[in-house]
Amino acid sequence: AQTVTQSQPEMSVQEAETVTLSCTYDTSESDYYLFWYKQPPSRQMILVIRQEAYKQQNATENRFSVNFQKAAKSFSLKISDSQLGDAAMYFCAYRSAETSYDKVIFGPGTSLSVIP
């Protein structure tokens, strides 16, 4: 069975600085997708960024980028120029490409605080 681990329960970053959230996963599959979701306090969970395992190039979405190391099964999220609105729980997630429906396995989450 696949597992997702986030070793940092809480992190903080100064506004405008850069922060990296860690995620490791375990799987025997070769084809899968990885995601970072953001859940602001009392608000809806939304997708931040996704990565296809077959792509070597790291995904980027504006201030958010990932460092995907397939051999190491590592998938970290870098947030540049942190803003107050980035404060949230961040969940790393894994989805197999071998199922016909979207079963996603989530990590325990990292709570990010942004200091003004």
Place this chain on the structure above:
Amino acid sequence: ETGVTQTPRHLVMGMTNKKSLKCEQHLGHNAMYWYKQSAKKPLELMFVYSLEERVENNSVPSRFSPECPNSSHLFLHLHTLQPEDSALYLCASSPTSGGRETQYFGPGTRLLVL
């Protein structure tokens, strides 16, 4: 209204009550999900429906009973719950087939069982 909606947003119930949570998606998706989110624990997948047919049940106690009458609506019927069932219950939807698409979440129902 767009996206995924859930009602009620907050619910307090006694252990002998029967209540239902409702989820509605306006995205044209064919798969819907119930998750349980407890404090300091990963999201737990409870049920998966694809094309209105249950495809996965992660050993959820029978006091939770899902219903998917059509691809746009999903219910979670609650009966004789326990205090440890207090949590945020999230609904999500996605296209049926695999691919780059991912899940879209509703805002959740915050449930407190007394």
